Amino acid sequence: MLTAPPTFRTATEADVPALVALVESAYRGDASRAGWTTEADLLAGQRTDADGVAAVVANDSGRLLIAERDGELIACCQLEHRGDHAYFGMFAVRPDLQGGGLxxxxxxxxERTALTAFGAPEMRMTVIRQRAELIAWYERRGYRRTGQFTPFPYGDERFGIPQRADLEFELLVKPLG
Structure with a gap:
């Protein structure tokens, strides 16, 4: 059975509670283990909160892109125009829909939105370097590892409670267009 392709729109303040639930379900706790993007073995606690998501929704230099199917929220991602590039973050796909190409x-x-709406020639993102399977997924889509690392924000539980002491982010980049 073929499923309908998703429709896309920019998130509004009214979407914040559903977006928080989606992001949390994709990355943290037992629900996240239904998909392959879980960070539950690396981080406990929350991935985001209503204030964090609301700040992304309200950011004038970007948008939180929502994917829906039949009016139901199934995925989201953050795009932020940062001068010579677009930043990609807060990427979440409903766990029971992961692994099917969505x-x-x-x-x-x-990527299309970053290029057409922002004129951004490059997409950048940061990924926890210990997420080898996720980094490999991005590499198969044209992203390249830069070897540029930034520390995980230890002590700031808004980003989770680290389960190990060596977490850090690696910058991944991809030319667009």
Missing amino acids: GKVILAEA
């Missing part, structure tokens, strides 16, 4: 569709739409 993430590729969302990422392609994010």
Whole structure:
């Protein structure tokens, strides 16, 4: 059975509670283990909160892109125009829909939007370097590892409670267009 392709729109303040639930379900706790993007073995606690999501929704230099199917929220991602590039973050696909190609569709739409809406020649993102499978997924889609690392914000539980002492982010980049 073929499923309908998702429709896309920019998130509004009214979407914040559903977006928080989606992001949390994709990355943290037992629900996240239904998909392959879980960070539950690396981080406990929250991935985001209503204030964090609301700040992304309200940011004038970007947008939180929502993917829906039949009016139901199934995925999201953050796009932020940062001068010579677009930043990609807060990428979440409903755990029971992961592994079926939906993430590729969302990422392609994010790249198209960054290029057409912002004129950004490059997409950048940061990924926890210990997420080898996730980094490999991005590499298969044209992203390259830079070897540039930034520390995980230890002590700031808004980003989770680290389960190990060596977490850090690596910058990934991809030319667009």
